[in-house]
Amino acid sequence: MLDRQQRYGFELREEFERSTGSTWPLNIGQVYTTLDRLERDGLVSDMGTDEAGHRYYAITDSGRQEARNWFATPVAPSAPPRNELAIKLALALGTPGVDVAAVVQTQRLATIQTMQGYVRARREADRENNAADLSWRLVLESLIYSAEAELKWLDHCEAKMPSMAKQSSVASAGAAAPKVKPARMEASS
Known part of the structure; x- marks a missing residue:
């Protein structure tokens, strides 16, 4: 600038x-x-x-x-950015009483609403067709593509949930069972 x-x-x-x-x-x-x-x-x-x-x-x-x-110079993140949604879903899968499907649906609705706001803002910027607003339109498009990617990822998570739920319940059952040390057999003489 x-x-x-x-x-x-x-x-x-x-x-x-x-x-x-x-x-x-x-x-x-x-x-x-x-x-x-x-x-x-x-x-x-x-x-x-x-x-x-x-x-x-x-x-x-x-x-x-x-x-x-x-x-x-290309932008290359040194570490993956922290993704609170991925963390939330990862923790929800192992937390008893959390309806993971409801978490996914709540996020999907919020992401769709956010994306619709971005699309409306892009339409307004396109209507004005002001060359000075090109930078803002590019930012909006980046936000729209990110929201679309998040929706696609949520679809993926939802498709994986039945198999993850089975694995989680098997793992939980194994973790809940008390670990008993096998008794040693002593030879009597």
């Missing part, structure tokens, strides 16, 4: 949130902390303050190169 023009922190936050449809809101303190770090690393320069007290920043040549490198 600084490659386009000099900005101050609040403008950067507003531009980021506009570009992403406020999907991932930024804390203004985080923005200024990041600007301080970028300045320390020589990636941005402090251009001074205006009459309203706004401190403007500009990208440096090193910053421009770092941004190009970032855009050219």
